[in-house]
Amino acid sequence: MSNDGVRKRGAPPNPATVRPVANPMDQRVLTLNERILNDIFNIYTDKDVGLVKLGKLVGIELPYPRRKVTVMILGNHSAGKSSFINWYIEETILKTGVAIETQGFAFVTSGKKRDTLKGPATLQLYPHLKQLQEMQGVLDYLTTEVSTSRSRKFNLVAFVDTPGLVDGDMNYPFDVNETLLWLGNMADLVFVFFDPMGQALCKRTLNILESLWSPYSEKIRLYLAKADEAGSETDRQKVLMQIVQELCKRPGLNRTGFDMPTIYLPDASGKPSRCANQITDVCDEIEKVIEQTVQNSLNNLERDANLVKERVSVSLALDAEARKRNFRRNIRRLVFNVLGFILPFLLFTVLVIAETSAEGMRKHIGPGGDLVYHFCKPLAILWSAVPKSYHLHIVIGIVCLSAACLMIPRCFPTEKVVANRELTNLKLAMNVLEDNLNRKKTMYSEYLRQSVAESDFIE
Ligand SMILES: Nc1nc2c(ncn2[C@@H]2O[C@H](COP(=O)(O)OP(=O)(O)O)[C@@H](O)[C@H]2O)c(=O)[nH]1
Ligand SMILES: [Mg+2]
The missing domain is CATH 3.40.50.300 (P-loop containing nucleotide triphosphate hydrolases)
Known part of the structure; x- marks a missing residue:
């Protein structure tokens, strides 16, 4: 047995109170509150730049707001x-x-x-x-x-x-x-x-x-x-x-x-x-909770956007530091690698020059031979001045030194940095979050404007 519960059993529906299908x-x-809650929901759930998604980028799990x-x-x-x-x-x-x-x-x-x-x-x-x-x-x-x-x-x-x-x-x-x-x-x-x-x-x-x-x-x-x-x-x-x-x-x-x-x-x-x-009190209770929810949602939006923004800016700052350190490391690595290759090359050239003339160099290397000869000649003279009994020691020393130069860069591994695509996303996120905070400000003033007199309103 059932009836509509809002009218006398058996009585025809009162069109003033019962609408079969209301408001197409x-x-x-x-309404403003509905729009604010909808907008906040969309700010959180946008599939590309939603706050929930941006939060995930920096390891923050944000709950979905309610509409x-x-x-x-x-x-x-x-x-x-x-x-x-x-x-x-x-x-x-x-x-x-x-x-x-x-x-x-x-x-x-x-x-x-x-x-x-x-x-x-x-x-x-x-x-x-x-x-x-x-x-x-x-x-x-x-x-x-x-x-x-x-x-x-x-x-x-x-x-x-x-x-x-x-x-x-x-x-x-x-x-x-x-x-x-x-x-x-x-x-x-x-x-x-x-x-x-x-x-x-x-x-x-x-x-x-x-x-x-x-x-x-x-x-x-x-x-x-x-x-x-x-x-x-x-x-x-x-x-x-x-x-x-x-x-x-x-x-x-x-x-x-x-x-x-x-x-x-x-x-x-x-x-x-x-x-x-006192049935209107029941409706008032519901209304009060709606108003609180709108205010809480606006406050939560600000809190969450700031939280994510802070994390994103920390991630960006840490990444920039890591990139700077990697740059310095790369320079150092380059210097060691160049030394590692140049030392044996110089040694070899000096050994050759010590045994040959500018003429011979030109013949072997071509027109550049002259330049190499004149550049390395002082070293070759120095080499000749060293007693022969030390030559082997010097060769071994230089080979060891160049091996060390080639090994040392391995002690400075590159720090992990954020992938370029993700970096672009993080930079974009900063703009979106800034925009979210501005939108929150606008929504808050719209919300307050509906209850506070214009004269009391301070922007
Ligand atoms: N007199 C009176 N009857 C009511 C009122 N509210 C509901 N009813 C009747 O109480 C019965 C049970 O109502 P229902 O809404 O089904 O109760 P529920 O089981 O709590 O969902 C129905 O026959 C309604 O018509 C009321 O405020 N006053
Ligand atoms: Mg029931």
Whole structure:
């Protein structure tokens, strides 16, 4: 049994609140926040000069930024989770009803066209969910509902509808606790819906809330949902007291100042209710987190771009130093190599000149023979002046010296430098990173301009 959950059962859909297929793509005009988050996402993920890719060049692993905030909704079965999502996006996208309608996890996100994606396609869409495939059974119970709705801030929110929790022998085909804990870590906000009916104090809900509380209390918000069904004001007070008492019994949840706004979907019961409805607070919470996410994403962009820029400039500086040292080494190597070859050559020439005349040299070498003769003659005279008994020693000495000259350069191996192509990439990266930082500055001023008066704005 199911109904749309946002209108009286059996009643025709209210065109003011329910849109079958909302906002086709051609009507899409991006809001500033959406544009900023999209731009930041593209800056990180560009396949040629994305920040993630540039980070990898210098050994920094950067996480992908999110384009949307994730809001997970927890609660016992029939607490109104799916109905709330339908209400928020003004489209009947999730089945609702008193029967257990939601057995798995449904991601609800905005897109170009209405679609339902199965588990593997969901992981393709959200790579940061890949770890879910390691949790047995979860993938088969994972779907994504893509809606074209542009209602409220839906363009910047991805909802996670979770299986309705019940006590007793209910067997889930996967480890609910483990999966909810994992998703709780990933989500930016976790809404826990208690409903005033019998299931309000479902042990399973309280157990999961208790395990999520200590690590993620700052992103958890508790609500008394379907408050219009709680009866009179006194009944509602009693229900709230009962829930708070139950929460306080749990050591992991024991804290003062539980805030639990009462919410209900306008028109859900079909009759007017005098109960105070704080449902706009829920929307405000989402909006607040979106604003924080935009600011954090801008700050992270600046931090990451500076980090990568610093590493790139260090790599470039180290490489320039290494290239300088290699240049000096090459000169030294050249000098030793030249000496290594020239010494035996000189020795040989001197030996020849000592035994022959300029005439003979010209005859053997050609017209250059004269030059060699005159250049080497002083050495040949010196050679002749040395007593013959030392000649062998000098020859051996010079041969050893030239061998040493040829060996010494091997002691100065060339330092590894960045390959030329990579060097060009690193230089290009510096420009791209500078550009990213400028873009961040522009986006930040655009962002601030929307909330701060022009007169207060300092560039
Ligand atoms: N009176 C009233 N009924 C609601 C409200 N929200 C949901 N419902 C009804 O509660 C039932 C269960 O809702 P559903 O969204 O399927 O609960 P879920 O199991 O938590 O997803 C449906 O019949 C809804 O029409 C509400 O705020 N007020
Ligand atoms: Mg549901």
